[in-house]
Each structure stands twice: as C-alpha cells, then as structure tokens.
Amino acid sequence: MIKSPTQTFDASAELLGKALGTNDVAGVSRVLAPLDLTETLEQLERLSTIDRALAYRTLPKDRAMEVFERLDAALQADLVSGLQEADVAEVFAQLSPDDRVALLDELPASVANRLISGLNEKDRALTSTVLGYPQRAVGRYMSPEFVNTHPHLSVGETFARVRRELDDAESVYTIPVTDAGRHLVGVVSLRDVLRADESELIADIMKTPLSVPAVQDAEEAARYCADAKVLVLPIVDAEDRLVGILTVDDALRILEDAESEDAARSGGTEPLRRPYLATPVGSLVRARVVWLLVLAVGATLTVQVIGAFEATLEQQVVLSLFIPLLIGTGGNTGNQAATTITRALALGDVRPNDVFKVLAREVRVGAFLGLLLGALGFTIASLAFTVPIGLVIGLTLLGVCTMAASIGGLMPLLGKAVRADPAVFSNPFISTFVDATGLVIYFLIATSILGL
Amino acid sequence: MIKSPTQTFDASAELLGKALGTNDVAGVSRVLAPLDLTETLEQLERLSTIDRALAYRTLPKDRAMEVFERLDAALQADLVSGLQEADVAEVFAQLSPDDRVALLDELPASVANRLISGLNEKDRALTSTVLGYPQRAVGRYMSPEFVNTHPHLSVGETFARVRRELDDAESVYTIPVTDAGRHLVGVVSLRDVLRADESELIADIMKTPLSVPAVQDAEEAARYCADAKVLVLPIVDAEDRLVGILTVDDALRILEDAESEDAARSGGTEPLRRPYLATPVGSLVRARVVWLLVLAVGATLTVQVIGAFEATLEQQVVLSLFIPLLIGTGGNTGNQAATTITRALALGDVRPNDVFKVLAREVRVGAFLGLLLGALGFTIASLAFTVPIGLVIGLTLLGVCTMAASIGGLMPLLGKAVRADPAVFSNPFISTFVDATGLVIYFLIATSILGL
Structure with missing residues (x-):
C-alpha cells in the first residue's frame, strides 16, 4: 500500500479485473505473483466473492495460508464454501485458536462442527476454551497459548x-x-x-x-x-x-x-463487516433500509406537528420558508453534542454518572450558540422580511439550539445507562424528538409574536 | 478502570472534587495516593486546568513523572505553566524524543526554545531529528532511539x-x-x-x-x-x-x-484535543460555532428555494407538511452513503480512482431504497390525504433517495481528491446541496402532478 504507488495498485487492479473477466487463470496468477502479502490482501478485498475464490486458488500454497489467516472472518467464511474440504481442514488447523473461533462464528453449524471434530485433541481443547466465552467477551479474542513463569523460578x-x-x-x-x-x-x-x-x-x-x-x-x-x-x-x-x-x-x-x-x-447504517467493494448491493441496502425506515416513521411526527399548525401556516405561508433551516440547525446542534459525548464515553472521559455535569455544560453551550445564531438570524430575517419575523426566527434559534444541545448531550448517556449503543440510541431521538420539538417551539413563538 | 468498580471511581472523583474545592492539599493527596497510574490519569483528566495543576503537585515525584509522560500533549502544556521552571526542565529531559516534540508543539515558542536549549547534546540532537519533519508526518511520531544490526553480524x-x-x-x-x-x-x-x-x-x-x-x-x-x-x-x-x-x-x-x-x-465539530470535562465551555462553543454557522448559511439556500415556490405553497399549504420528512430522508440517505465511503477510504477499502464503481453502486442502492420508501410513502399519504398527494410523496422519495445516495457517496471521494478531510468536505455539501436539490425535486414533481 505504501511502497507501491497508487498507479501500480490501480494498474494491478485493472489487470486483475480483466483476467478474472475472461477466466484467464494464468493471467490472474501473473498479476498476483509479484505482489507482497499486504498488496495481495488489498486486491482480494476488492473482489466479489466468486472472483475472490478464483483468485485465491491461484496463489501458491504458503501465500494462500498467509492470506487466509489475515482475511476478516466474514471473507474467510466466503472462501471456505469455494474450497475443497481437505484444504479447508488444513487451513483451519493452522489458524490460531482465536482466529479459528472468529471463523466458526461465521460458518453454518454443520460445517463448523465438522471442522472442530477434524482438529487434533490439543487444538480442539484450545478452541473450546475460547468458544466457551460469550460473543462480545474478550475471552473470544484472547490467545490461550502463552508462556508463563513462577515467582520461585530464576x-x-x-x-x-x-x-x-x-x-x-x-x-x-x-x-x-x-x-x-x-x-x-x-x-x-x-x-x-x-x-x-x-x-x-x-x-x-x-x-x-x-x-x-x-x-x-x-x-x-x-x-x-x-x-x-x-x-x-x-x-x-x-x-x-x-x-x-x-x-x-x-x-x-x-x-x-x-x-x-x-x-x-453514527451515520445511521449497520456495519458492513466486509470491505465496501466486496459487499453486494443488496447487503448495502439491507444495512441502511431499517434505519431509514425508522427515521422516516419518526419523521411523520413532524408531519403531524405542522398539520396541527396548518391554519397558522395558511395565514402566514412565509413561515414555511424557514422550516428546513430551523430544524436543520436544531439537528446539527444536537448531532454535535451527541457526537462529542459519544466519543467521550468511548474514551472513558465521561461516565454515565456525569449526567448533570454534561447537562450543565451543554445547556450553556447550546444557549451560547443559540444567542450567536439567533442574533444573526434576527438581523438577516428583519432586513429580508419584517422585524416581527426576525424576532420569531431569532428567538426560535435560541430556543432550538439550547434544547437540541441538551437533548443531544443527554441521549448518549441515557443510551449507555440502558446498555444500548450510545450512537444508535441517540440518532433517532435527535432526528425525531429535536425536529418535532423544534417545530413546536417555532410555531408557539410565531403565533404569540405574530398574534395569529 | 477495570479493576476498580465504577462506584469506587465515582467516590474518589467526588472526594477529590471536595478536597480541591476547599484547597485541602492533604485531602487531595489522600484521595490520589491509593490509585494506580491509570486511575490517577483518569481522575486528573476530568479536572479543570487549575485543579489539575494543584492535584498534580501533590503526587510523589516518581508517580508525577509517569503521569506527565502519559498525559496528552495539550494537558502537558497546561501543566507546564503551573510548574517551577526547574521541575519542567527535569520532566522534559526525561520524555522520549517524540513525546518531547509533541509537547513543544503545544508550547509558546519562547518556552519551547528555553526547554530545548536546556537539554544535553545527545537529547537535543535526537529532538531536532524528530522536530525536522512536517507536522502530520510519521517522522514526528517515530522514536530515533533504536537498536539495529547488520547482515554480516552473527x-x-x-x-x-x-x-x-x-x-x-x-x-x-x-x-x-x-x-x-x-x-x-x-x-x-x-x-x-x-x-x-x-x-x-x-x-x-x-x-x-x-x-x-x-x-x-x-x-x-x-x-x-x-x-x-x-x-x-x-x-x-x-x-x-x-x-x-x-x-x-x-x-x-x-x-x-x-x-x-x-x-x-463527521458530527460537525472541531476535535477538542482535551478530554470533554477538561475542556472549558468557551472552547466547546468555539469547536462548534463555525460549523453551525457554515451549515446555517448553507441552509439559507433552502429558504430561497421554498421562496421561489411560495405561490405553489399558498395554493396547497398541505405540501409544507412533508418538507421536514422529505429533506430529512434525503439527508439521512446522503449521510449513510457518506459515512460508509468515508470509513472505506480511511481503511483503504476504496480509493479515489474507484469513483465510477462507487457511483454505480450508490445509484443502485439509492434507487432501491427510494423504491421501498416511495412505495410506503405513496400508500400512507394516499390513505391519509389524496392519491395525487401520495403520488407526489412517493415519486419525490424515489428521486431524493437516488440523488442523495449518489451525492453522499461521491462527496468523500471528491474531498479526498482535493486533499480535504473527506468527512469535513462531505458534511456541508450533503446538508446544503441535498436539502436544496431535494426541495426542487419535490416542488417540480408537485407542480406537474397537481397541475399548479
């Protein structure tokens, strides 16, 4: 990746694609032969499952083993179905116990059981030790092969x-x-x-x-x-x-x-578990569709809020002009706070017990940001429209920023407290709650100031 | 962090806060004494600059050195101003060359120069080697102290x-x-x-x-x-x-x-460079305000787009109900694509040259998502409102999702190509361009279907 300039990488990728397209096994082998281990891996990780299996089979035996060991478990599992049973058993026996367990998790139970029973007694014992721990526990990733010593030894x-x-x-x-x-x-x-x-x-x-x-x-x-x-x-x-x-x-x-x-x-998608170019389009859709639906369903709340104020809007259509700007600003402010707190939680800089400290800080940060943006919004909207409209925009920005920063800062902590992923937990709440609440703030301020 | 349960950590934090609040130096020392290095660091990283300097000075000399070495450079620099010059020189001499350079970058030039000139010749030479490389180069982080050997040696x-x-x-x-x-x-x-x-x-x-x-x-x-x-x-x-x-x-x-x-x-804020609780509120505001302003100014484009279609809205106020939902869905789709591609770029799974591959995939993913959401939107809006309204919503979702996924996928690549941070580059474009374009799509479809 670093020793070979991008051009060479891209040239190899293109040649590899051509050779695979024409089922030219000798050609594939010629492209891969001069590459080092890292380069080989990077090329293989860009291929579709079928092309990858084909290219993998052209590798010399030693290199194939090295490549297999370093692939992600999901890609290893993809490869397994394209290999001879004897080859799989051999490769499997040579993996370290933790890598072996990671691969087993990806395979159908019948294949997994057959592979385990093919191990020698020692390897089977080591593998079971690691397999015995729950899915996300560090025991699953540890190596049971270590050298230790004793205090009384020299x-x-x-x-x-x-x-x-x-x-x-x-x-x-x-x-x-x-x-x-x-x-x-x-x-x-x-x-x-x-x-x-x-x-x-x-x-x-x-x-x-x-x-x-x-x-x-x-x-x-x-x-x-x-x-x-x-x-x-x-x-x-x-x-x-x-x-x-x-x-x-x-x-x-x-x-x-x-x-x-x-x-x-944090971007509202499920993790892919395979490199992007090796992920089928259908899997990309699946990774995104649930979140998109959840967020869209949540957003119907905004339809209802605006619907409740439809009469207000009919009197003052100009109010609809600012809807995207106002809820966008609220969403951005909430996201900023949520991103900061989510990362601080991951790094251990903030703990669930710090909820009041975080709230006190985010209210101040939000109010400060709201004052700045509100003053600006008031000035611009007063000049472009009327002073009452300017007042509505300015005050709404102040209210929305304060509310959004507070909610955005609290949500990851609340997520952590209920043992959910802070990022996953925050996203729909900020999109839905902050948008809907922002609209309520907007229309309440508008009706009272404009006397609607 | 792991050996001590949260309760103990929180209890220590509270005691520490109380002791610092009353300037009780002996009390501070009593709280910190039983903690191990990691725990001490975690407690110090939660304090304000002044409290941290006070707590640091109560540490025994050896522990103080260990703590100093492991703090982030920004926090080291905060500490330096609160310490005696002789102490600083001693601590500085004991840092490894790469850590020394990281600290120098945080200090005012006069302090930095004084510290460098206080080093012995060997340390000064090692430090200059590392200092000689540009800011983000790996040379800045390397250690020039290593043991090497030669091929002809046994x-x-x-x-x-x-x-x-x-x-x-x-x-x-x-x-x-x-x-x-x-x-x-x-x-x-x-x-x-x-x-x-x-x-x-x-x-x-x-x-x-x-x-x-x-x-x-x-x-x-x-x-x-x-x-x-x-x-x-x-x-x-x-x-x-x-x-x-x-x-x-x-x-x-x-x-x-x-x-x-x-x-x-990716959350639209500047990195803090200090732990969250150690960052003053003013710095939090500064980290966020620029982005928020950029995005808000970008969002004025949406005000203009809606303004251009104000007559349409006056005839059919009901159209304003769907604005947040439609642009929200566009933003989410764009974000999903941008997040995926940004991460793939960081991992080296996708390269700038893959632009057409990415586009081809994202158009398909976006169209697929748009078909699903559009069908759903059509059904619900037809039932809740009228079939023409349903048709407008459904077709807009199809168009917006396809456009947003494509733009969201391309922006990080474009950012990388112009050597900008892919995440930073993508954010404002997606928020601004996708929102504005989405509204144009919406109103064009609405005017043609509803015959406005």
Whole structure:
C-alpha cells in the first residue's frame, strides 16, 4: 500500500479485473505473483466473492495460508464454501485458536462442527476454551497459548522456558507470573528478564500485573490495553486464574472493528463487516433500509406537528420558508453534542454518572450558540422580511439550539445507562424528538409574536 | 478502570472534587495516593486546568513523572505553566524524543526554545531529528532511539547488542538490519534471534523489511503498521536509510487521535484535543460555532428555494407538511452513503480512482431504497390525504433517495481528491446541496402532478 504507488495498485487492479473477466487463470496468477502479502490482501478485498475464490486458488500454497489467516472472518467464511474440504481442514488447523473461533462464528453449524471434530485433541481443547466465552467477551479474542513463569523460578529458568515455547506462544515479550494455583501474581517483560542476572528470582523482578476478566467486554478490554500501553494483557477467570493473553495486535483489530461499527452507527447504517467493494448491493441496502425506515416513521411526527399548525401556516405561508433551516440547525446542534459525548464515553472521559455535569455544560453551550445564531438570524430575517419575523426566527434559534444541545448531550448517556449503543440510541431521538420539538417551539413563538 | 468498580471511581472523583474545592492539599493527596497510574490519569483528566495543576503537585515525584509522560500533549502544556521552571526542565529531559516534540508543539515558542536549549547534546540532537519533519508526518511520531544490526553480524553478536541497548532503545523486540550505508536491508524479530543458533549470520535469518518514509502521513503509516500486524515499523528517509522506528503503541495513539478527529468532524465539530470535562465551555462553543454557522448559511439556500415556490405553497399549504420528512430522508440517505465511503477510504477499502464503481453502486442502492420508501410513502399519504398527494410523496422519495445516495457517496471521494478531510468536505455539501436539490425535486414533481 505504501511502497507501491497508487498507479501500480490501480494498474494491478485493472489487470486483475480483466483476467478474472475472461477466466484467464494464468493471467490472474501473473498479476498476483509479484505482489507482497499486504498488496495481495488489498486486491482480494476488492473482489466479489466468486472472483475472490478464483483468485485465491491461484496463489501458491504458503501465500494462500498467509492470506487466509489475515482475511476478516466474514471473507474467510466466503472462501471456505469455494474450497475443497481437505484444504479447508488444513487451513483451519493452522489458524490460531482465536482466529479459528472468529471463523466458526461465521460458518453454518454443520460445517463448523465438522471442522472442530477434524482438529487434533490439543487444538480442539484450545478452541473450546475460547468458544466457551460469550460473543462480545474478550475471552473470544484472547490467545490461550502463552508462556508463563513462577515467582520461585530464576531468571535463567524462565529464559529457558521462553526458548522452549518460542514456536507455540502467541507472544513471548511479556511473561505472566502465576502461583501454584494458576493465579496471576505478576508480570515480567522479556526485556527485564534479559536485563536481570540469571540467578535472580522472578519474585524479585516481577511487576504488579494489569489484567482483565475473560468475560469483560472486548472493546473495553482492548481500550484498556491501548491506554495502559502494554504489548500483552493477561486475561483471567473469575478466580483471578490466568486463562489467556490479549496481544496488542488483537486489541488493535478489536478497536478498529469497534470504530467501524461506531462510524457506521453514527451515520445511521449497520456495519458492513466486509470491505465496501466486496459487499453486494443488496447487503448495502439491507444495512441502511431499517434505519431509514425508522427515521422516516419518526419523521411523520413532524408531519403531524405542522398539520396541527396548518391554519397558522395558511395565514402566514412565509413561515414555511424557514422550516428546513430551523430544524436543520436544531439537528446539527444536537448531532454535535451527541457526537462529542459519544466519543467521550468511548474514551472513558465521561461516565454515565456525569449526567448533570454534561447537562450543565451543554445547556450553556447550546444557549451560547443559540444567542450567536439567533442574533444573526434576527438581523438577516428583519432586513429580508419584517422585524416581527426576525424576532420569531431569532428567538426560535435560541430556543432550538439550547434544547437540541441538551437533548443531544443527554441521549448518549441515557443510551449507555440502558446498555444500548450510545450512537444508535441517540440518532433517532435527535432526528425525531429535536425536529418535532423544534417545530413546536417555532410555531408557539410565531403565533404569540405574530398574534395569529 | 477495570479493576476498580465504577462506584469506587465515582467516590474518589467526588472526594477529590471536595478536597480541591476547599484547597485541602492533604485531602487531595489522600484521595490520589491509593490509585494506580491509570486511575490517577483518569481522575486528573476530568479536572479543570487549575485543579489539575494543584492535584498534580501533590503526587510523589516518581508517580508525577509517569503521569506527565502519559498525559496528552495539550494537558502537558497546561501543566507546564503551573510548574517551577526547574521541575519542567527535569520532566522534559526525561520524555522520549517524540513525546518531547509533541509537547513543544503545544508550547509558546519562547518556552519551547528555553526547554530545548536546556537539554544535553545527545537529547537535543535526537529532538531536532524528530522536530525536522512536517507536522502530520510519521517522522514526528517515530522514536530515533533504536537498536539495529547488520547482515554480516552473527546472531550472538546481535544478541549482545540488544543486551547493551536494553535501557535506551524504544523497542528491542524487532531489530532493523542495515548495511554499511545505514540503508534498511532487513528485519529480525528478537524471537527469531532467540530461536537461531549463536553462530548463524543475520543475513541468513533476516526477513524482507516493511517500512515507510518519514515524510509519510502519520495516520496512513499507523494504519499500515496495524494492518501489517508488526510491533515495530522501521522509518526511512528518501534514500531508504533507517532514521527511526514507529512502535505499535505510538501507532495506536495516532489512530485513536485520528478516530477522535474523524468522529468529531463527521458530527460537525472541531476535535477538542482535551478530554470533554477538561475542556472549558468557551472552547466547546468555539469547536462548534463555525460549523453551525457554515451549515446555517448553507441552509439559507433552502429558504430561497421554498421562496421561489411560495405561490405553489399558498395554493396547497398541505405540501409544507412533508418538507421536514422529505429533506430529512434525503439527508439521512446522503449521510449513510457518506459515512460508509468515508470509513472505506480511511481503511483503504476504496480509493479515489474507484469513483465510477462507487457511483454505480450508490445509484443502485439509492434507487432501491427510494423504491421501498416511495412505495410506503405513496400508500400512507394516499390513505391519509389524496392519491395525487401520495403520488407526489412517493415519486419525490424515489428521486431524493437516488440523488442523495449518489451525492453522499461521491462527496468523500471528491474531498479526498482535493486533499480535504473527506468527512469535513462531505458534511456541508450533503446538508446544503441535498436539502436544496431535494426541495426542487419535490416542488417540480408537485407542480406537474397537481397541475399548479
């Protein structure tokens, strides 16, 4: 992606498309052969399911394995149906336990069961450990293969353990320390082990461990790993026994997926789970239609509010001119507040208990913004129309901004309190409630000032 | 954050607030003393600038240093003005070069220069290296302190080098390999070094290196580091000479900041750069007011469009009832498309050259959504009002959805093409253009069907 300039990437993409279009297997292989792993992945992620399976089968065996390991689980599952059963079993056995579980979640139960039963005993046991945790728990993403040490072992003995486990352990750079009952009692970095004298005891150089329970929400655990700046976060069970490790690259993957989800939800769509160009148009429609319908149904409330003031509008059609501007400004103000609070919640900067602090701030921010916009609106509308109209617009902007910022700031907190996704929860409320309330404010101010 | 239940956190926060309110220094110290580093940071990040400086000064020296290192640069800069000059110089000298540069960017030039001149020669040189790169380049975030090796050295010699540099190097787990001219020629992991025989040559075990140029955009480099799943990404100059390393925790910090920026911009606010509760109300207003004004000024276009059709509205006031619903649906459809494409661009799933692919997909998605919503709108409006009104609503929804999805999908690409932030670029266009165009579509369909 970075080493190859865009032109080369686009040229390869075009050649690949042509070769696939004419079922030219040799041509596909020729395009993919000179690409490195990342480039190969990026090309494959742009193809339709069928083209991707075709291109994948042209890869040399080693590269195919690397590519498979790095694809998202949804794309892996797409590939599985196009491969020979024996090939699938082989690829499956080589995945790490957490990746294996992610793939299993995407497959039909019958295929999943067949794959699990094809594993050797050790791999089956490791896989079941990970499979045993609930869907969004960090236990699902952890690696049950790690190297650990004990307080009474020496640095030299620990180093020997590390050397023995070099091939199997997911990471050897942070080594959890456990007691005889497998309880996590400390952590040593490989750096500290290298620095210390061979005869020193681990008990003397180990540090207080950070850890999270395996049932903890994966996104929270990943954010914790990132904030604590650790390469490896030990995962423990309810009795504080070490059950696995979360590595920083798994944390990154979890956070990236979470960000994609937040971004999608804040824009009112379901997350796609596949790269955009690899998503069929039907899936794009499905990802968007529910939200669009919910919001449209919510918007019928505005039809009713305006309907209730139809007589007012008949007397002063000019009032309808400002409807989009006023409710648009309300929506924007509400969105600003909701976006800010949603992000602050995700980062842990704001907690559900801070509701009154947030409200106090957002009322002030909204009123301030409303004063500025209201003064401007009053001036412009007074000049372009009449002073009473200007007064209506100015006061409405003040009221709408204050109301919208408050509602926009509160909704994510309320969403979090009822354990809903703050972004999802906020969206329809702001669109519906703020629009309808804004219209009521507008027409009430208009009728009283214009004496209608 | 995870080990301590929320109640304890909130209780500490309350006690801290009370102690600060009464200037009870001993009380502040008592609240902070039992907290671990992460908890201390989270408490400090919720305070106002003055309270934070007061609380910070009660920390024991070692903890104070750890806390300072982990604070965002903006908060570090806030603290600096409240500390003794000697303390600042000491803290500054202990920061890593990249963190030092991030802080310098936040300080007034006179303070920055004084701090730089107080450094020892080596630290000054390292700092200047990093300072020499442009603001958003990855060179600004890299660490110029690393351990490297050479192809002709043995594994044993390399291991000895690693042991010597344990205290200084930012990471010892991935070791870049350079030739006599400092050109990056390979990379070995510490794991590979430990696995190999002492007498083996690095040339025989090293792998092809991934790397990015120091002038590369930091977000792109960080995303590359994350996608490639490497702990350390070598950074090179224009001649492919190794100049530094980007560690995965720096990459995480860059990506987290970028996500905060994207989230803020997509909600129409400037990023805050400080935790929400630590941001003064005035700064919140400033972060939002510009966008709100831009969008409000853009929305005056809708006033003009409706004004142009005022005669139509006077004949059929009922048409005004649907204005919020129709433009709201257009805005939502446009936002959905823009959000999806903005995220796909950020992840590299879509490239600026894919403009026709995106357009072809979004036209279909929009038309599909428009058909569904239009059919529904026709049915409901026909029943609630009249069939001609239903026809107007249904056809408008079809037109608006198709137009909005296309515009929403194209805008981020256009933004990227002119090197603007895709989210920032899309927002006003969708709000303004889609709203105004939607109204034109509505009134044209209405006048022709209702024969006005």
